[in-house]
Amino acid sequence: MMSSKKLIKVGSRKSQLALIQTNTIIDKLKELNEDHEFEVVTMTTTGDKILDSALSKIGAKDLFTRELELALERGDVDFVVHSLKDLPTRIADNLVIGCVYKRDSEFDAVVMHPKNKDKKLQDLPDNSVIGTSSLRRAAQLQRRFPTFKFENIRGNLNTRLKKLDDDDKYDAIILAEAGLVRMGWNDRIAQVLSPSECMYAVSQGAMAVECRTGDEKTLNLLSTIHDQDTALCCIAERSFLKQLEGGCSVPVCVNTTLSETEITLKGGVFSIDGTKCVIDHVTKTFPEGPAIKKRATNGHTFSSIVHGDIELALCQTAEATGIELANKLLGTEAADILAEAKKQTAQAVIEEKARKEREAAEKSAVENKA
Numbered sequence: 133m134m135s136s137k138k139l140i141k142v143g144s145r146k147s148q149l150a151l152i153q154t155n156t157i158i159d160k161l162k163e164l165n166e167d168h169e170f171e172v173v174t175m176t177t178t179g180d181k182i183l184d185s186a187l188s189k190i191g192a193k194d195l196f197t198r199e200l201e202l203a204l205e206r207g208d209v210d211f212v213v214h215s216l217k218d219l220p221t222r223i224a225d226n227l228v229i230g231c232v233y234k235r236d237s238e239f240d241a242v243v244m245h246p247k248n249k250d251k252k253l254q255d256l257p258d259n260s261v262i263g264t265s266s267l268r269r270a271a272q273l274q275r276r277f278p279t280f281k282f283e284n285i286r287g288n289l290n291t292r293l294k295k296l297d298d299d300d301k302y303d304a305i306i307l308a309e310a311g312l313v314r315m316g317w318n319d320r321i322a323q324v325l326s327p328s329e330c331m332y333a334v335s336q337g338a339m340a341v342e343c344r345t346g347d348e349k350t351l352n353l354l355s356t357i358h359d360q361d362t363a364l365c366c367i368a369e370r371s372f373l374k375q376l377e378g379g380c381s382v383p384v385c386v387n388t389t390l391s392e393t394e395i396t397l398k399g400g401v402f403s404i405d406g407t408k409c410v411i412d413h414v415t416k417t418f419p420e421g422p423a424i425k426k427r428a429t430n431g432h433t434f435s436s437i438v439h440g441d442i443e444l445a446l447c448q449t450a451e452a453t454g455i456e457l458a459n460k461l462l463g464t465e466a467a468d469i470l471a472e473a474k475k476q477t478a479q480a481v482i483e484e485k486a487r488k489e490r491e492a493a494e495k496s497a498v499e500n501k502a
Contacts, residue, residue, distance in 0.1 A: 137169040143212035146174045147288040154213040211343040216335035221374035229437045230343040231358035236310035238337040242323040263305035271383035274406035310337040331385035334369040364450040370435035371454030382473040401466040410466035414457040
């Protein structure tokens with residue numbers, strides 16, 4: 133006998149963390165929509181395949197999302213689940229972020245090599261090697277710990293933890309606290325970095341669900357799990373990054389605080405080596421009066437985020453906060469810092485491509501001789 137429930141196909145990366153995140157979304161939707169059933173369709177993204185290069189040296193902004201988005205565009209899946217920080221601030225016009233799920237910890241965490249158990253970063257000796265794939269983390273922490281060496285480490289969380297534990301290369305690695313907690317690895321967290329130590333990435337800790345623009349059934353389904361406070365923070369952060377035209381190729385960081393009456397966005401731009409930085413903030417008060425609501429289906433978005441019954445006045449204020457802060461920074465030395473960072477990463481992309489071409493040619497020559 134065929135099920136009378138509506139089948140929804142959900143796209144996800146194959147990693148353990150990605151599946152945990154996807155199933156978190158599905159479980160919540162099941163709880164609120166008992167007449168639906170869900171099938172997970174897994175796939176491998178470009179970012180999952182390229183593990184021998186730093187993210188900033190690959191030269192693409194959609195490393196962990198493009199294959200999922202292509203499946204969505206083809207109609208192979210109805211929606212896909214992402215870590216929102218992986219989603220570029222500009223996505224295809226025919227796709228939209230249908231909801232933002234309640235944010236977990238935004239902060240970064242330190243995971244120590246077993247030999248450094250019970251230590252903090254400040255307890256490590258000079259020349260300690262810290263693993264991170266993030267220019268943002270490296271730039272901020274290099275500024276605080278100028279004697280440390282920051283080395284690239286790639287792979288999913290399982291892979292990075294194994295590299296830390298099995299090799300003697302790294303004294304510690306820096307990861308998002310939210311990912312570690314979702315994996316159940318709370319006991320490996322040696323230290324949670326406060327914003328004064330290391331401001332976090334745009335939208336870090338938030339999960340987003342992407343669907344097709346105008347897919348009213350899916351948008352209405354997703355609106356049942358949308359978290360407005362998280363969305364407001366992420367709208368401010370994403371509009372800030374979008375206005376700066378930044379991404380994983382430049383060290384940009386944020387810290388957002390939200391109350392019932394106002395939103396404050398603190399943002400920073402760092403040089404890649406951490407020696408230069410500009411940090412500032414903007415606070416805006418939310419307008420009073422009745423909320424102005426607008427349906428998701430009319431296509432109104434804020435940094436690609438849309439959901440049923442958006443409170444337009446709140447979202448507009450959050451978006452304006454991010455844009456104002458970006459413009460404020462661009463009127464300072466931050467503009468030069470950003471330009472230099474982009475120039476350096478563009479050159480790094482060229483050099484990385486040349487390196488891979490040389491390695492491929494050398495491998496081919498060896499095989500031909502054999």
